[in-house]
Amino acid sequence: MSTHDQGHESVVERTSAPQDRPRTVLDVRSLGPPAPLANTLERLADLPDEAVLLQRNDRAPQFLYPKLEDRGYTYETLETDAEVVTVIWRE
Template identity: 45%
Template sequence: MILDHRGLEPPQPMMRTLAALAKLQPGETLTIINDRRPMFLYEQLDELGYKHETIEREDGSFQITITKG
C-alpha cells in the first residue's frame, strides 16, 4: 500500500500513517510519501517496533517504507 501525503499539513500525514499501520499484518509493508522528513513519526515507529527506511526523492519529498514487525 502507498499513501501519498504530499500537500497535507501536520498532523494529518502522521495520523493517516498510524491508522494504516494498525491494519497491517506482521511482515507487511506500507510506503508513505511526505513533503518533509517525519521526525515525530520515526519516534512512534521505533516505540511500536516497526522497521523503516527513508529515501529522499529527486523532487525533495521523502519516501518511507515501513514494515510491521
C-alpha cells in the same frame, strides 16, 4: 490498496525492507500536520504485520520515527527529487 509503480519499486529495492511482501502506498504530501502522522499510524494499525508501507511525503517525518520505534517497526527514509519516501515494516 496496494500500488506498484517503477518509482516506488526502486525506492524499496534501495532499502533493507523485505522485497517479497505486499506493499501499500500512502501519499500524505498534500496534508498539513498532524494528518500525515495520524494517517500513517492508522494505516499501519489496519495492515497485516507482513505488509510494507511506503509513506510518500514532502519532508522527512521526524515526529513519526519515535512512534514507529515505540510500536516495533523498522523504517528507512529516502529522499528523491520529487518527494521523501519512508518505507516501514516489521522484522
